[in-house]
Amino acid sequence: MLLGGHLVVGMLQTFRVVWISGRYGGGKTALAYRLAYELLNSGFSRYLLSNCRSVWRDDPRDVVLRDGRYLDAVVVLDEAGLFLRTSRDADDFLAFLRKLNVVLILPSVKPPAPVMRMLTIQRVANLSAIGLPVWVYEVSVDYARQRGRERFAWINPSEIFGIYDTTDVPVDDCGIGDYLYSHVAKLVERAGHGRSKRFKRVLEVEGSGGQPGIEVFDSSAISDAVEQFTSAVSLLAGGHERKRRR
Numbered sequence: 001m002l003l004g005g006h007l008v009v010g011m012l013q014t015f016r017v018v019w020i021s022g023r024y025g026g027g028k029t030a031l032a033y034r035l036a037y038e039l040l041n042s043g044f045s046r047y048l049l050s051n052c053r054s055v056w057r058d059d060p061r062d063v064v065l066r067d068g069r070y071l072d073a074v075v076v077l078d079e080a081g082l083f084l085r086t087s088r089d090a091d092d093f094l095a096f097l098r099k100l101n102v103v104l105i106l107p108s109v110k111p112p113a114p115v116m117r118m119l120t121i122q123r124v125a126n127l128s129a130i131g132l133p134v135w136v137y138e139v140s141v142d143y144a145r146q147r148g149r150e151r152f153a154w155i156n157p158s159e160i161f162g163i164y165d166t167t168d169v170p171v172d173d174c175g176i177g178d179y180l181y182s183h184v185a186k187l188v189e190r191a192g193h194g195r196s197k198r199f200k201r202v203l204e205v206e207g208s209g210g211q212p213g214i215e216v217f218d219s220s221a222i223s224d225a226v227e228q229f230t231s232a233v234s235l236l237a238g239g240h241e242r243k244r245r246r
Helices: 005-015 028-042 087-094 176-190 197-207 219-245
Strands: 017-021 047-050 073-076 102-107 119-126 134-143 146-155
Touching: 005 017, 005 028, 005 102, 005 119, 005 134, 005 146, 017 028, 028 073, 028 102, 028 119, 047 176, 087 176
Parallel strands: 017 102, 017 119, 047 073, 073 102
Antiparallel strands: 119 134, 134 146
16 A cells, blocks of 8 residues: 555656666565556556566567557666666657656666656655554656655555566566557657658668667767766755855
């Protein structure tokens, strides 16, 4: 049972992407599947796609589009920070999430690309040490000028145990990125867009599979580095301001 969970579910439906951070063995994937359950149980999502073996996981080939366009899928990518490190890595997943009705849940020790960290969740307390089966989480929003923090609790987290394979070792997205990108390309084509030279170059680069001989300047890595540097400077400035007020 999620106490106050309606807040984070509402944020998920709005932001479409959440990074669940924390240490190894800290229940990140467990929460990811619990949140996925909330979306599935409410009818907001109809399918669960994941790079982690699970009794709930659907085969992308079994997905039937609603109204010929909506995937209605919640995607759980375990340890996403290993393969979604830059904005360019994230592009296949972030394109038209709302238009396809897709939600991304990223439980990962290593941070994913900055563009995927507007909404983050981290466990801040494990009350099992005092005999209470309760995990407490903090949700943080950092988007444009929006800043906010909320808390919720998961009562009896063992309810999700056995749903996914804790011994699985996902090191990539198992082709889910390509699957989503194929639907984006179809959506764009049906809408009569994507005819510009720039878009065609993007398709050619994405379709090259990173083959030798095709050199692409990846500006996303520089953009990510600048964003991380800016965030660090902002944090340092905030800390200095607090000290000066004292």
